[in-house]
Amino acid sequence: MNIPVFVEPRIGSAPAVSYRWDPDTDILSAQLSGRGESAGVSGSVDLEGSDGSWLILDVAGGRINGVEVAVWPTVRKRSALVPPEEVEDASVVVPANPGLRVDAVEVNTAMAADSDHAERTIHFRLGPRRATRTVRIAREVLLDIDTESRLAGVWLLDVPPFPEEA
Secondary structure, three states: OOOEOEEEEOOOOOOOEEEEEEOOOOEEEEEEOOOOOOOEOOEEEEEEEOOOOEEEEEEEOOEEEEEEEEEOOOEEEEOOOOOOOOEEEEEEEOEOOOOOOOOEEEEEEOEEEEEEOOOOOEEEEEOOOOOEEEEEEEOOEEEEEEOOOEEEEEEEOOOOOOOOOO
């Protein structure tokens, strides 16, 4: 799994997140507000798990503006799932690749998902386990970045419950 990123100091406060469940498809979307401008790729980065799961990153000007769980991997429920205590507030840029203009990039990787018992905290691990640092790109969205500045995981915090059927 190789999605390189640049981590930059954040200017201003972390953007808010608006979650939306599609009850017909079980798709969860997280949209970040207050998008900043940057020189990077625009389009989608589609992460396909080896189990058929799909996690889609909406990227505009290099900034991640949204995360969508299109097809869920098997989610392991844990009695307690707590994000790392040490979290940096930062901006993350998916850099442009010179000479390559792509609206969608598909990356195949192993993907694992854990949640707390109430499914309010969800952690997606991308690729093999490795040393990471965690950065906050929005109030309720964290990213794990490995030692080679590659995306290694996504945390969704304070996820609302799935809507009950009427």
